[in-house]
Amino acid sequence: MRPKRQLARPVREIRIPRTFAEPREIAIGAVVFDGDAEMPGTVRDIVGDYVDLERPTGRAWRARFRRLRPATDWERRQLAAVGALHRQQQKGLPDRSPRLVAPPARYGHSRWRVQGP
Secondary structure (H helix, E strand, O other), X not given: OOOOOOOOOOOOOOOOOOOXXXXXXXXXXXXXXXXXXXXXXXXXXXXXXXXXXXXXXXXEEEEEHHHEXXXXXXXXXXXXXXXXXXXXXXXXXXXXXXXXXXXXXXXXXXXXXXXXX
16 A cells, blocks of 8 residues: 655745725835735825835835735835845946847848847
8 A cells, every 4th residue: 555645735824914994004104015006115105095105216106095005024025125126226237137239230130149148
């Protein structure tokens, strides 16, 4: 008789916080997750039922407070990582992504090549 196979362990349960019931529950500077934009942002202002959010890259948008929820720890780390990456790119450090380079005109063809690491 064959031994029973062990079943895989269940995936760790992720607890997603509930949405806000009122705008006054949201603090300026808090990190929240916008369900419509599907990304976290930092609260900059609250105007009635709307909340102004901003990303470290400078992208700003307005969302209804009922579509927001507190960000999870992972989403907070994601926002911090985006900010760190944006600051690094703004410093003028070389970007490691490949670039398409046009061929010299003297060859008379339009074959593009990839240049990069």
